Amino acid sequence: MADFKKYKWPIITIVVIVGVLMVMLTIGFTLGILSEDPDGLEKSVIDAKGGGEEGEAWIEELPSPWEPILGGIENDYIAGIIGLTLSVALMMVVFYGIIKLKQKNK
């Protein structure tokens, strides 16, 4: 990973695409073109549990063994950026480990 020249284009690609995704998130949240409606599973459960507020309340009250540690972030844009960064970092670390392990075992 230390040879910058070798990874120049992959790194540039990462920066560009992550940048585009961040812009996309920003535009989406700013213009409000992204939907606040429940997704397919939530909608199915809400409808099955009486619909509207009654169904939404039923989902809200489902028991969970923990409080999601990043669930308190109110700002969708900030949450999106943190999630994006964490996903990239976690995935690169995990696949770096997998590839090194597989190369070693080959």
Added chain:
Amino acid sequence: MHIPDGLLDLSTIIILWIVSLAVIALGFFKMGKNFEEEDSDKLIPYIGVIAAVIFAFQFVNYPVPGGTSGHLVGGTLVAVILGPWAAVIVLFMVLIIQSLFGDGGITALGANTFNMGIIGGIVGFYIVKAIVMILNRTDLSKEIKVTISTAIGSYIAIVLAAFICAIEIGISGNIPMEVAIAAMVYWHLLIGIGEGIISALIVFYIYKTKPELITTEEMLGVK
């Protein structure tokens, strides 16, 4: 399609955790030569990009008529790019991050990985492969064959994953099975259209810019 905590019963949770972890472990050994060659490191930055794309597209919901919304699942898309076994691992990681935000339950992580990673990724990949086989009889170019197959395969995989998800919810007893299946399949017949279009556009874009990143051409048998 992220199942929250509390919707599945304990036995369903445990069984799907075991199955998903077993497939992830198996996936490590079956990921293929793309991940063990001397220059496989070059894939790592692109895997980071794929993770970002999947997270971003799963995080934001596009409007769907009827008071619901959809988001990309991406299992089939990742499978077409990196292979079906790697797709399960990618989806598992993305789902871990999303569960930290409360999008999908931590106890339901096994079930969500099963639905989106295994059904979406592995099953979706073989649906794409079957469609590629049919399209091989035509004169279409490779990129068009894979793009069309990805669109159709992603769509079918989403509807299938929704069907399986509904069975899991039905078995758990919180919602009658027939109600869960009818609602989940109905809504995902609409939502899946977005999945097919987005997945196909991304595959087509990769073919136009960096076709070697589609590492599964041999596995897909595209001619």
